[in-house]
Amino acid sequence: MKTILRFNLLLLFVSTSVFSNTIKVKGHITCGNEHIPFANVSINDGQKGVYSDDHGHFLIELEEGKTYTFLISVVGYKDMIKEFKPTRSNHDIHFNLSKDYLELNEVIVSSSRRSQSRQETSSVVNVVGSDFLIKNNFKVVAEGLNYIPGTRVESTCGNCGSSQLRLNGLEGPYTQILIDSRPLFNGLVGVYGLEQIPVAMIDQIEVVRGGGSVLYGANAIGGTVNIITKSPQFNSYEVGTNFGTIDGKSHDYSAYFNTSLVSKNDKTSSYIYGSYRNRDAWNANPNDIYYRLDEDGNTIGEPIKDDFSELTAMKTLSLGTKVYHQFSEYNKVSMDVKYTHDKRRGGNKLDQPKEEADITEAIDMHIGTAMLNHDWYSKSNKLHLNNYFSGQYVHRDSYYGAHQQKDGFGLTTGKTIVAGSQLNINLGNVLNGRSYFVTGVEYINDQINDKKLSYFDEELGKVTDDATVSDQISNTYAVFAQNEWMSNRWSVLIGARWDFVDIVDNQNQQNNKSVNSINPRINLKYKLNDNMQLRGGFATGFRAPQMFSEDLHIEVTSGQGVRTQLDPNLKPESSISYNLAWDFDKTFGHVQTYFLIEGFYTKIKDRFDNQYDYLEDGTLILFKRNSTSDAVVQGVNLEGRIAPNEKLSFQAAYTVQTSMYEEENQWGDEETSTSKHILRTPNQYGSLSADYNITSQWSVSMTGVYTGSMYVPYLPGGFIDGELTTDEELIDTEQFFDMGIKVSYLTKLSKSANIQIGAGVKNIFNQMQSTFVSGIDKDAAFVYGPITPRMFYIDLRIGNLLN
Template sequence: MKSYFSTYFFSTILTLFSLPLFAGNPIKVKGHITCGKEHIPYVTISVNDGQLGTTTDESGHFMLELEKGETYHLTVSTVGYKTIEMDWQADNTHQELHIEIQKDLLELNEVIVSSSRRAQNRNETSSVVNVIGKELFQSANFKVAGEGLNYISGARVETTCGNCGSTELRLNGLEGPYTQILIDSRPVFNGLVGVYGLEQIPVNMVDQIEIVRGGGSVLFGANAIGGTVNILTKSPEFNAYEVGSNFSTIDGASNDYNVYFNTSLISKNEKTSGYVFGSYRNRDAWNANPDDIYYKIDEDGNPFGDPIKDDFSEVTALETISVGTKIYHQLNTQNQFTFDAKYTHDTRRGGNKLDLPYEEADLTEAIKMHIGSASLTHDWFSQDKKWHLNTYAIAQFVNRDSYYGAHQAPDGFGLTTGSTIIAGSQMNYDIGKVAGGKTFLVVGAEFINDRINDKKLAYHDPETGKWTNDATVSDQNSNTYALFAQQEWTNAKWSLLTGVRMDYVNITDYQNHENDKSVPAINPRVNLKYKILDNLQVRGGFATGFRAPQMFSEDLHIEVTSGQGVRTVLDPDLKSETSISYNLALDLDQEIGTTQFYFLVEGFHTTINDRFDNQYHYQDDGTLILFKRNSTSNAVVKGLNFETKIAPSESFMLQANYTLQSSMYGEENQWGDEESSTSKHILRTPNQYGSLTANYKITNQWEASLTGVYTGKMFVPYLPGGFINGEMPENEELIETEQFVDMGIKVAYTTKLSKNSNIQIGAGVKNIFNQMQSNFASGIDKDAGFVYGPYTPRTFYIDVRIGNLLN
């Protein structure tokens, strides 16, 4: 590590002193941007792929300082309007630049970065990229980033634990570890953060989320098999602020309160800018089945005594604080530094008797998590704008205190610590015209160190009868060394993205060095787009991937089942998992009169070899330990995604997504401890699901939104230990769930608060039809993993937002 950071430091110093500073003949260029007769405020004008830039003010005007005689490439973009790219020469001392832009009612032309880490028009990329923006977050009172991912075709966010409320994203039917989640294009979602990470990112820090289904680019990791989710945080583009608060209630007693702020400031010379955000959330626990009864269990597993009313939570109590900042400083036209820092404190608790100490309740799952991260990035551009070198270093540290125990267990306390260090460099080179098409080359290297230490603070050894302090469950260090190269070639009809990534993963198990592994892997990926017509195009992709035999986020989620803690260790014989995936998509965008229309159909097929699966083993003292193992068979996930958007006018927009899929093992796979507990189905994966959003602007001040998520039937396992409807299941059971339609509605009113500020007041209902799973487990020994369908029942809310950019 020391040598790597030394290399970064000296390369940066050499870059700064060996390259000439901006010393040409600058001129001030004034301009304005309009749509018809209306001037458009807060439009971003990016010069030479972000080397320079500015935004229009409240009146739609801007000013740039450029070098006389130079030709610049301008990218003009803002939410709700079509992106314009143009070349322009600064040839007069006093130049007035007028740019006319058009409404993009369906927002098909957003600027994205998730194909090559450079800004591109989404419609021009060789792979399908979906974008979630602030409009969706505001349409349904979303508080965290994960809530919006249900509204992308092929994506599902599910709750995986009824006690602690952990969540998991599935893309194209594949579980969370098959999706690479990035923050600002960096893989800081390590195994420990990934357990609750999607609920720890407040929406007020998010600019947009970009989703690429399938293998996609080689830049973001070999384990991006299901896809890549790139959460792009807000950047300081203009002086702005927003404060807000929202309040939700389920039944008048279980409430969810959130308050937040964000602000950005730009220096007068526009060379330094900063963004600061903060968020606080407090949610009460909620019990779905307070009228259910259960009984105490004797040593033989038989119920006895008087019936007891269930008082265990299904919605977890939580308190989350998030703060952060992002600062840019442009030394000159060739060099820019970015500093980013974030801190999150997350406390959550499920079970019963939440006012008592953990070990005095009948059942407790609780965590106190501290996450801190900081990054420094340097961007260098050559004078001819053809070279762009991006060098970065990131550090993230996590501390998680936990308690997982039932029956007032004294040994339920645990401590898990983790650190992630990432350093890398990427060079983008604009080769120019090759064989009649623009050609871009990307080469880079990345190093990732991920250290995880998980231990119980007290452990009772059944063989010796003694208590042991600080019993280590897992102590693993993983170093990943990666080299990647990618070339993109595009002309008026074709776009070809080819790349290869070489990873070498070195895993050290400090508990048992016999489990140490060194895993090399080479993974090629290809994406091809052909424009059949100006508004009709087909895209196809091929990707290979692999997962090294190491601890993942789901391994570090400790739950309670049958009254015992469930922890994960790795099978010593666990091998790497490999995959091959294909996808083919056809999309059409059409204007018929004033109506804009978009339709996409996409097929996907993924084969996974030596798939990681879970095998249950009971220790002699009854403690349940979950081993990772190599599957005895492969798995195939395949299906179709459908998307459509319709906008008859500026006042109304409708979007719908639907997925049909099949997720199967090659042969019967054991999912429980009993020999008969087998299935060919990949569990917790419905064969059909979808979403709907509709926005209607009633007047300039009033607007209404309708949202909905459909979840089809799926198979969910139940492990005995608790009661269902007052009865104790005798055997492990595979349950086929019902289907769910979770609808929500919101109405909002926006008006002027002052000359430069607006206020928006909104109110709505989530889960209007109160769609919940029909069977909930009861009792101290209930199966915490027996949770499916919508996480919260019918919920009423109100929110207030104040800022200078509300419309």
């Protein structure tokens, strides 16, 4: 019996070995005589994948006689695409890559919702990788975005630390921010979100300027920022810490870890990360003085030294994991779970209860996010179906108040659900070119409930009721489709998206709105020769009239009842945008160069305009209507990169633009406070960076951000140089150049781990706004220029893949 059993097992082994239709393909990745470790091997647009080992080899099972498309990508080398049909006699494949010092060939997904080389895209896409973020000591996403042409991050409140991202001069609400291509940034999270995403979880950031509503929905008028999180690659780990100080008293400390685990059969893998940041508050003008005011607005008492923060105290904890499992060659699933706790406080008397300070703006925010993806591929490799479901829950306790108000406490909750399905079809050769069709449906549910909490009113002798500021539900139903055709010289992308947005205001049924919007997109690319190409695009966009605005808390801190009201004839904002770009990529001997010139034009019609009014009972009405003046933003983005060799590289970007209303627009309370300028938008701004690898162990990096002059509104109520200000004023600001430098040393810690030690300075010349305001009633939004003053820092990184 045992003999028969052994014979059957031997027969089974022989039959599966001889007659199996799968073959183990051996791969070898080099650059000349150099082996390339840890290269990403993607097969059939992500259907299968593996990474090369530390010697540049990989092993993967594929079906015999079937044609596969291999895409090899690794930082510092040009991507290589090769088709391969494995057979019993031909199962070895070799890839010899070329150096790419300027990293121009990244694989991106934001341009057309499918993976492709950045140089293949029909629209201009800029990419910031994790290496650049970590190398320059950036802790969060916001710090790295200033180094992309046409992109600028600014602080919008000195008390709460909110910020916004501007693309091509347009304000934050006109930029669609995505996480792994999902629109999870609602109005509640958006103003803080870019400072809540740690670098530890980032693979790369992709930016597409100009209208992009065709693929990603509302708010993509200025452009789209897609934050791609890291995926498990191979067994690896990294831990790091950073300590910075501004003046020896205000410190900024952070620590992080990440690890990637991959099973032996490469079917299951996970990426786990965590980060913690603790930043002290900082006061820019501690020697300035202010006075208290009586009921008539006259100064009383002795002068008081300023103790209000310009940099908000902040504690942020982030934890997350991403898990992949491949059931077969044609089915795989991934799950992503994140948790963020963000606690920040600005104002004065930070060691006392919030309601006992003269000014306090504080949030305590918990954010939980879960994302589920399923990918199915057809056996012919022509079809790729992606089904996705994402959810986010936000719980935020807040206090916004002045003059020791007892009624400044608030509670805001937000729920966001994104679900959809997308089908990618490879149509093969059509009219002597390759054709790809993408279509899909998407559903977005966004719920926000915002209220001021009850408190005990000593004068009334009773507890007041909660006051609802906003209670809204928004449902978006969308269908999109596009086709991209590519020949040797031409690329043509044509698409459209239909959105139906249904908005329900549970606080005021008169605010209920339904909006239909169809937005087309056309992009063309023409390859002039092997080194030059032209890209042009046209797109429309829209923005639905949401009632909730986080900016409301900055403008309203007195705790009175607030009601939102929409104009019965309110229309959605709409936009039309054009762009034309020329880029040049050529290697002269060993010197690699890249240059880009991009012109852009965006016109926005029916801009939302907020007007404030008071009812007899003291209730504040926020009335949202359409402005009678359209806005036009136009200009030129310039970018240049040069790498004389693999040790040295330079990158620079510069934008020249105008941002104007077609008619005078009121920005303050007074009728004479009008301007045609879109405020807080400089007409010129740019950035530069340089990297020099002195030796294999020593390296130095330098960064700089230039911000030109701009018009910034100042509202009265605070003290400047000890004098009470009583007039509204439009300030023409000074120019700024925020420069930083870092030196790093890398060495072996053990056989399987390296250690890197770095030290540097941010904002070397301490470029800050020249005028700061003091006093309890100061204008918190009067902030401009660099966010962080001069800071000295040291950092430490330990990992098995540091190089």
